[in-house]
Amino acid sequence: MKLNWLFQFIILIGFLFLGHMIVSIFSVPLPGAIVGMILLFIGLLTRLVNIKWIEKASSFQLKHLTLLFIPPIAGLFLSSSFLDILQWNILIILIVSSICCLLGTAFTVEWYEKLKRRRAK
């Protein structure tokens, strides 16, 4: 059963709407897109949704995901508050905390894997 492109996108849009609806009705403290993703994921797991129905559209979107990041970056440089906010101390905080977050995760996972390997021996 192969649905064409349009139907694949309509299914994805449907899940996005469902997510937004649930968020607004039950006032869930999460964005609608994430709720929509979780719903679609549950749908796939319970086989209510066949992966073939959405595979083409979703892989097309994820392949060109970079395109969707470009507008916010461009908007950032156009925005007037950009230079007011960006002082050296904030820049330092952003750089240091990003690295802390990155390395914190990476090293925890590495240590965990090492620990497990040692136990396996």
Added chain:
Amino acid sequence: MNIILLKVLFCIMMTIACYFVSLKIYNKYKKNWLNPLYTASTLLISLLLLFHVHEETYQQVNFIFNQLLQLAVVSLAVPLYKQWSFLKKNYKKIFAGVMCGTALGVISVLSLAHLFHLNEQLLASLIPKSVTLPIALTIATDLGGLASTTIIFVIISALISVMIGPNLLKYLGIKSKSAKGLAMGTSAQMLGANRSLVWGEEEGAMGNVAMTTSALFLAIVVPLIPYLL
């Protein structure tokens, strides 16, 4: 009204054109620093400045692309589903890594902000910076931060992580696929998940999971922070 519509349409076309030109260049020369994210952004910003596009006009363009980004978040369920059995086996590792990373990120922001005597509003906009954008916005407004400031922080810190992350991890000798994917997803969310898909399906799925879990984790923990201080 029609002029605005035309302007917005023109900007959309320009954005897409910049992306495809950059993608062509990247595919031709295959150099890391030619990543369309950097080249297309630079190209687009120079074009926007050249045509004197207003901030408000481009914000409308941004709004349209944001809808597409939300749709892309929904389609992230597919790689998650494909890697599900693998993720189920590794859930302890994922939780441990994401929580340590997110906690370290928040702690470093808090301590540095204390050191620099930042005001509370700025701090409130800084705390959720390493979560995916839509969630970060909700958290920031809950804490009393400014939404527009948070957007800037989220994008800049994601950019920092994507620019130095892969090289830093390589330099420090981190080879584990899960470690790389999780680290990128936790610190650079969507951008990181996208970057780790370049490494492979396993890393990509890890990056995606890390983005989701870190966002959920912060959304639950952040309301508690004021009580801890």
